[in-house]
Amino acid sequence: MPLPQSRALDRSAFLLAARGEPGPHTPVWFMRQAGRALPEYRAIRQGITMLESCMRPDLVVEITLQPVRRYGVDAAVFYADIVLPLKSAGFDIEIKPGVGPVVADPIRDAAGLAAVRPVTPADVPYTTDSVKQLVSELDGTPLIGFAGAPFTVASYLVEGGPSKDFAKTKALMYSDPDLWHALADRLADVAIAYLSVQVEAGASAIQLFDSWAGGLSPRDYERFVLPHSAKVFESMASYGVPRVHFGVNTGELLGLMSGAGADVVGVDWRVPLDEAVRRITAAGAGPKPVQGNLDPALLFAPWEAVEPEIDRILAEGKAAPGHIFNLGHGVPPNADPEVLTRIVEYVHAKSARVPA
């Protein structure tokens, strides 16, 4: 059931665009906006591990708010990691700096699967506390909750860490589809539980990150991944909050990912937004709002090169009923925060609607 929210929040640029309604300007946020590009983030994280910081509401609140203050973005994104709920439910996983999630005992059989236990609100009290406090402090600015999609999370659990080719994950799909589907189904439940905690505590939207789904052929995605992501979206439908879906390299999957139940489809920099809208529409559910898609590499280019790219993206985004401006992937750790601020200002100025 939709939760009550303030009128200011309800009419915020982000939520209007996510619902495909006209708003005051094209909203902007950045994936990984809360993170290493910010000196104030690096300062607060001194001597504290990533997962530790995600379990401390004082840090989560501060880190989530830092980019909102600094950049003037139209949405906050909850500071967490896609493996946090698993870790919180007792699964042995760490985040190794400079590497990513690392699993001591990768899942290769039914015994390994048993280590993936359901997540309950009691496992993540810090998430509930942090979201509640954030919603109160953010006032009219929406908070986006997020979770890792079953495939992307499973890839870490099966490979044991980050992978280039997902060979072990794909081999599991083919060699033991029952085990694969059982694992992905459990991870769908983990995502549902974790997203529900965030929405019930007041998050205004959710994003399901299937960051690495683009490594799959459309056929494998459809058989092995789509049903599980669709379960997540379907379970979240009753909350009535916009559901965003994103992965890099997903040009061939945009129609399928839209069909999984996303209200807003995130697009990386490879596919122009108008082409993305065509693919989403061709897949059958009509045009949908899109999110994206400035190449993060542009953050290292001279500003004169950035403006025409933003202009192009804003123009291409008009093909969709709603456009949320974002990068085509996360903010690189060595990005200059000044450039991100300038992008927000430029997008706002260029897209401002003059009241009739």
Next chain:
Amino acid sequence: MPLPQSRALDRSAFLLAARGEPGPHTPVWFMRQAGRALPEYRAIRQGITMLESCMRPDLVVEITLQPVRRYGVDAAVFYADIVLPLKSAGFDIEIKPGVGPVVADPIRDAAGLAAVRPVTPADVPYTTDSVKQLVSELDGTPLIGFAGAPFTVASYLVEGGPSKDFAKTKALMYSDPDLWHALADRLADVAIAYLSVQVEAGASAIQLFDSWAGGLSPRDYERFVLPHSAKVFESMASYGVPRVHFGVNTGELLGLMSGAGADVVGVDWRVPLDEAVRRITAAGAGPKPVQGNLDPALLFAPWEAVEPEIDRILAEGKAAPGHIFNLGHGVPPNADPEVLTRIVEYVHAKSARVPA
């Protein structure tokens, strides 16, 4: 001017398919077929560095022939590395095992550019010698020569090594387009010189690897990369040998890469071959032969899962005037050679044309 070749070679399954003519069966070869997956390769490389081995005709010939003997593939691919011609012309580059090409002084300015010198046949005498000997030993089996495309080679020179996001390379394109184009133009000349050496010594086809072009948006590819790859293809046109072009993650670029002058377009596993043919055709030059596109991860799946994938790829490949079966990327080092042999046998059996 086309070079004379034997009738057996001219009517080989590979060259017929590459020209879009019907042949006895769908030809098969594997990118990186000469390499670490073969125990006989690992044995011969003991104590010899990669680049050293590429400069010894005895090793080049043996390593190039190993997969032809072992797998019964329809083409040999010259054993070399895309950085070999640069190294041979005195550029300071190494291949670090487990990492890839590493450059001590990455190119960031005009002074760096000066280190990229033209390549002449005298720089690569071992290439001429190896190709000549191979052509004689291979008899009716075509030898594919290859080179790295300007963007992919430039990415190593600018980043200093392998990269995930090509941030420095893209930043150079945007911040100093003159320097970028000068660098890419020199690397086009390097590719032309190196491919010409191979074709003049008897190679029957060439493949230009733009392995990492898929990291670029179509717009960046068109402005910064296409003109240089087109120069390579145009310069090679007069030899009359089929020119193959390939990169991973290039679903959005297939039309542009075809338009650069490829006779055969390589496709990774993300885009079904019939869809690839549609994109190539839509780009304007009519349908072309395609090459691909089994997901290399399938090599680790049970055989029962491999057959239906091959069947699907053979069926989708019928949309093209010619289909060369291959993986969608290189052979993984830990692949089982038995599986590759079985794939060759299966493709040959399934695609054999019964004489009328």
